[in-house]
Amino acid sequence: xxxxYMETKNGYGQVGGKEEDVLIVRNMxxxxxxxTKGSFVKAVDDxxxxxxFGEVIGLVGExxxxxxxTAYVVMGMHxxxxxxxxxxxxxxxxxxxxxxxxxxxxxxIVFQDPGTSLNxxxxxxxxxxxxxxxxxxxxxxxVFEHAGKLLQMVGLTPETIYKYPRxxxxxxxxxxxxxxxxxxxxxxxxxxxxxxxxxxxxxxKIINTLIDLQKQFDMxxxxxxxxxxxxxxxxxxxxxxxxGRIVEMSPTKDFFxxxxxxxxxxxxxxxxxxxxxxxALKPEKIESRGEIPSPVNIPAxxxxxxxxxYAYDLCRSSEPIMREFLPDHEVAxxxx
Amino acid sequence: MTVQKHExxxxxxxxxxxxxxxxxxxxxxxxxxxxxxxxxxxxVSFMVLxxxxxxxxxxxxxxxxxYVDFAxxxxxxxxxxxxxxxxxxxxxxxxxxxxxxxALTMGIGVLCVAAPIGTIMGLLAGYTKGRLISTIIMxxxxxxxxxxxxxxxxxxxxMLNPTLFNSMMAITFSWWAWYARLVYGTASSVRNEYxxxxxxxxxxxxxHIIFREVLPNCSSTILTKMTLDMGIVILMGAALSFVxxxxxxxxxxxxxxxxxxxxxxxxxxxxxxxxxLAIMMIVLAFNLLGDGISDMLNAGEV
Amino acid sequence: MxxxxxxxxxxxxxxxxxxxxxxxxxxxxxxxxxxTGEKIGLVGExxxxxxxTxxxxxxxxxxxxxxxxxxxxxxxxxxxxxxxxALNVLRGQKLSMIFxxxxxxxxxxxxxxxxxxxxxxxxxxxxxxxxxxIRKLAVKALKExxxxxxxxxxxxxxxxxxxxxxxxxxxxxxLATASSxxxxxxxxxxxxxxxxxxxxxxxxxxxxxxxxxxILITHSLGVAREMTDRIYVMYAGNIVEMASTEEIFxxxxxxxxxxxxxxxxxxxxxxxxxGIDGYLPDxxxxxxxxxxxxxxxxxxxxxxxxxxxxxxxxxEHYVACYRxxxxxxxxxxxx
Numbered sequence: 001x002x003x004x005y006m007e008t009k010n011g012y013g014q015v016g017g018k019e020e021d022v023l024i025v026r027n028m029x030x031x032x033x034x035x036t037k038g039s040f041v042k043a044v045d046d047x048x049x050x051x052x053f054g055e056v057i058g059l060v061g062e063x064x065x066x067x068x069x070t071a072y073v074v075m076g077m078h079x080x081x082x083x084x085x086x087x088x089x090x091x092x093x094x095x096x097x098x099x100x101x102x103x104x105x106x107x108x109i110v111f112q113d114p115g116t117s118l119n120x121x122x123x124x125x126x127x128x129x130x131x132x133x134x135x136x137x138x139x140x141x142x143v144f145e146h147a148g149k150l151l152q153m154v155g156l157t158p159e160t161i162y163k164y165p166r167x168x169x170x171x172x173x174x175x176x177x178x179x180x181x182x183x184x185x186x187x188x189x190x191x192x193x194x195x196x197x198x199x200x201x202x203x204x205k206i207i208n209t210l211i212d213l214q215k216q217f218d219m220x221x222x223x224x225x226x227x228x229x230x231x232x233x234x235x236x237x238x239x240x241x242x243x244g245r246i247v248e249m250s251p252t253k254d255f256f257x258x259x260x261x262x263x264x265x266x267x268x269x270x271x272x273x274x275x276x277x278x279x280a281l282k283p284e285k286i287e288s289r290g291e292i293p294s295p296v297n298i299p300a301x302x303x304x305x306x307x308x309x310y311a312y313d314l315c316r317s318s319e320p321i322m323r324e325f326l327p328d329h330e331v332a333x334x335x336x
Numbered sequence: 337m338t339v340q341k342h343e344x345x346x347x348x349x350x351x352x353x354x355x356x357x358x359x360x361x362x363x364x365x366x367x368x369x370x371x372x373x374x375x376x377x378x379x380v381s382f383m384v385l386x387x388x389x390x391x392x393x394x395x396x397x398x399x400x401x402x403y404v405d406f407a408x409x410x411x412x413x414x415x416x417x418x419x420x421x422x423x424x425x426x427x428x429x430x431x432x433x434x435x436x437x438x439a440l441t442m443g444i445g446v447l448c449v450a451a452p453i454g455t456i457m458g459l460l461a462g463y464t465k466g467r468l469i470s471t472i473i474m475x476x477x478x479x480x481x482x483x484x485x486x487x488x489x490x491x492x493x494x495m496l497n498p499t500l501f502n503s504m505m506a507i508t509f510s511w512w513a514w515y516a517r518l519v520y521g522t523a524s525s526v527r528n529e530y531x532x533x534x535x536x537x538x539x540x541x542x543x544h545i546i547f548r549e550v551l552p553n554c555s556s557t558i559l560t561k562m563t564l565d566m567g568i569v570i571l572m573g574a575a576l577s578f579v580x581x582x583x584x585x586x587x588x589x590x591x592x593x594x595x596x597x598x599x600x601x602x603x604x605x606x607x608x609x610x611x612x613l614a615i616m617m618i619v620l621a622f623n624l625l626g627d628g629i630s631d632m633l634n635a636g637e638v
Numbered sequence: 639m640x641x642x643x644x645x646x647x648x649x650x651x652x653x654x655x656x657x658x659x660x661x662x663x664x665x666x667x668x669x670x671x672x673x674t675g676e677k678i679g680l681v682g683e684x685x686x687x688x689x690x691t692x693x694x695x696x697x698x699x700x701x702x703x704x705x706x707x708x709x710x711x712x713x714x715x716x717x718x719x720x721x722x723x724a725l726n727v728l729r730g731q732k733l734s735m736i737f738x739x740x741x742x743x744x745x746x747x748x749x750x751x752x753x754x755x756x757x758x759x760x761x762x763x764x765x766x767x768x769x770x771x772i773r774k775l776a777v778k779a780l781k782e783x784x785x786x787x788x789x790x791x792x793x794x795x796x797x798x799x800x801x802x803x804x805x806x807x808x809x810x811x812x813l814a815t816a817s818s819x820x821x822x823x824x825x826x827x828x829x830x831x832x833x834x835x836x837x838x839x840x841x842x843x844x845x846x847x848x849x850x851x852x853i854l855i856t857h858s859l860g861v862a863r864e865m866t867d868r869i870y871v872m873y874a875g876n877i878v879e880m881a882s883t884e885e886i887f888x889x890x891x892x893x894x895x896x897x898x899x900x901x902x903x904x905x906x907x908x909x910x911x912x913g914i915d916g917y918l919p920d921x922x923x924x925x926x927x928x929x930x931x932x933x934x935x936x937x938x939x940x941x942x943x944x945x946x947x948x949x950x951x952x953x954e955h956y957v958a959c960y961r962x963x964x965x966x967x968x969x970x971x972x973x
Binding site: 171202272 | 683684800801802803830831832833834835836838857858859860861863864887897898899901902903904905906907908909910911912913914915917918
Binding site for chain 2: 075076077096101104105108109111113116117118119120121122123126130131134135159162163164177180184
């Protein structure tokens with residue numbers, strides 16, 4: 001599956017992406033109008049990044065940072081305000097209703113809460129058979145059998161098809177949601193906080209399943225989360241979002257050894273940890289202060305200046321741009 | 337309660353039949369938790385039985401039609417005529433049993449037409465909320481809702497022949513709009529749920545999304561409203577027949593019986609009191625059943 | 639354990655829920671004590687009975703719940719057998735509670751000020767109904783929660799505040815009534831890490847300053863580690879391990895505690911964790927003996943024989959597991 005991108009090489013030439021990129025997001029903006037005329041909720045404000053084939057990218061941010069909006073725009077659930085999104089060389093900057101069936105098969109999403117992403121009135125067999133029928137993955141009479149196979153792939157018993165979501169635990173529901181996304185053999189999956197509503201002991205199982213599947217089918221993941229510790233263990237690269245912008249992006253290891261942006265440092269130093277070895281890894285304590293400003297009134301200059309302990313005049317007047325600080329390690333901060 | 341969130345399986349289900357049986361048991365548990373709803377269910381079943389087997393249950397089946405026996409006129413409730421007889425000598429109990437059938441036919445007839453039409457309109461409007469088609473449907477609904485249904489029914493019955501069928505038509509004409517409004521509310525909130533988004537992202541068609549994904553989630557409110565509405569429609573039917581616009585004599589109707597009997601109050605009280613009690617019982621039974629159904633279907637908690 | 643009388647002492651508490659199919663035996667012999675000024679953590683995953691325990695203390699269990707045994711002693715008085723009037727005094731003046739969801743805990747149609755003032759008035763800590771005095775107390779409480787501009791906040795409605803601010807208001811409300819025990823039920827679960835950090839600091843500073851005892855209920859061992867002196871680990875309605883916070887993290891004994899610690903993704907990046915296989919047992923038909931046995935890699939035939947004893951493995955460190963009682967087992971069974 002991973003080799004198919006060769007055909008789409010030319011498409012990438014036009015947007016200046018690299019061959020290994022499966023998803024390219026360019027200067028994407030998403031503004032939601034508010035009740036007052038002329039003012040907008042700037043949920044996503046000019047972000048660019050790319051996801052490579054077979055890569056897990058962690059998009060980390062607090063609530064209100066625009067990380068879920070980014071996922072929804074990529075999936076076509078929201079129209080974008082400006083910018084463009086390319087998937088395997090193809091421009092997909094359009095709402096889901098205009099997207100082709102093959103694109104819907106290739107790009108999948110798993111939502112945060114399996115309690116609301118599975119229809120409570122339909123049993124698991126019916127839920128799983130929908131993608132199989134729509135995309136004609138298997139002949140009509142083998143649909144339920146195949147649904148059972150999908151369930152086995154995520155570690156559930158095939159008999160689960162007779163159950164309803166309400167009689168499954170949260171973890172099992174999320175596995176069903178993953179099996180449903182997997183049904184069409186996608187190239188890329190967007191995972192919108194798939195484990196944040198689950199317990200840690202269950203989370204471990206889900207994450208292991210996800211990572212095994214990713215290796216087995218050579219998929220790319222755009223993993224949206226607020227959990228830095230989790231990303232440390234599974235992501236190849238991490239992007240930190242703050243108030244609609246990416247403020248730092250780098251390979252995972254670099255990121256934790258050498259965090260640059262003050263916001264990243266504040267995040268890392270706020271994480272409650274359980275080991276002394278982890279405590280030692282945290283950057284020197286940056287006291288967390290203030291709250292994320294409203295995305296309607298974004299502060300002038302650097303977005304983080306109201307909470308940043310190092311802010312100086314320049315930070316309050318001009319907005320820093322993303323610069324490559326080390327190879328593959330980009331930061332948007334005047335101080336770096 | 338918190339109990340429902342646990343990571344355990346309450347049932348070990350391995351086949352479709354088993355799933356059905358366990359689902360049924362669970363529903364019955366939810367329903368029967370409130371004993372009053374069981375009373376409602378029993379009462380409704382009793383009335384349905386009466387309506388189905390009226391000929392065998394009623395002591396004097398022939399009294400339901402054009403029957404006159406002045407020798408036995410105006411007899412107070414006694415052993416032979418449990419609810420007494422009217423001014424033509426007809427057994428009140430038999431006539432009540434026969435009129436229950438008319439009442440139920442009326443209710444079922446109205447709702448079986450009004451509910452599906454309203455549901456489809458509501459689903460369409462709710463799912464397409466914000467678009468032109470939704471606005472058009474809902475404005476039409478508003479117009480129908482602003483027509484007083486009883487007055488409309490009176491007008492239609494007075495214009496056409498006053499028969500059971502015509503009064504049913506008249507009520508149906510304005511009744512569907514209530515369902516459209518109800519389903520619109522549920523559907524427009526359900527459409528934002530992630531499972532609908534998922535289906536859309538998977539490429540499912542409009543028909544599938546509306547009827548297979550949205551409709552099952554509206555069914556509990558629809559069914560509950562239908563049960564509760566049965567009582568109200570029957571009440572309206574009684575009101576129509578009270579003013580002489582429903583079922584025509586000599587066919588029995590509860591409203592007509594009261595209308596005929598109230599002139600003889602208080603001496604011949606049985607002519608009014610028993611039909612009135614029958615109406616009350618029907619409406620009450622359906623309301624109780626409706627509560628039980630709502631408990632059963634909205635069973636979010638254990 | 640310590641000799642002094644505990645502020646709160648839960649003894650052999652059993653709570654069952656009437657559900658479809660019978661009784662869910664949720665709390666099964668819970669023992670817990672809190673001393674004056676002590677900060678304890680009650681750690682466990684969702685569905686383990688943490689919230690049920692707290693609701694039993696506050697006597698706000700839903701109507702399906704049945705208290706099947708045990709007692710809850712607060713300053714020596716049994717809460718479960720208290721009259722309504724005494725209970726109101728207890729809730730108003732002795733106990734205060736911070737809920738997980740500050741949105742649900744505050745009434746959206748009243749101003750924050752009215753709600754704090756009402757809490758103060760109902761608690762009966764002020765004599766009579768002196769409005770300006772009550773308002774002063776409210777402002778003082780908000781100030782202590784390091785709220786900027788408390789007078790303006792008093793006139794705000796809950797929706798005008800952010801999540802972190804709302805939780806601060808809830809803390810102020812709990813604080814204004816000057817109680818001797820504060821129960822915080824997952825106070826930061828809905829907040830972002832940076833805000834969580836601020837709120838946790840605030841709670842810790844305040845309880846230390848007022849010498850208030852704290853029961854912190856949380857699913858996050860990391861949070862418990864930062865906040866508490868002593869930790870109770872709960873699994874499926876049982877307390878499975880109790881020790882000082884350092885002990886729990888340095889040398890956990892119970893297989894569940896170990897598994898839980900192991901499941902947490904670490905910043906050190908040692909790869910993906912194993913997790914604990916399986917699911918919580920069915921509370922309707924809980925297994926005989928240890929409730930963790932089906933998920934436990936050390937389970938043996940002992941584990942199904944009866945509820946494991948709560949053994950003091952090393953001083954002040956208790957574990958409910960047969961593994962640490964082999965000698966005890968041999969003696970008892972005469973093997």
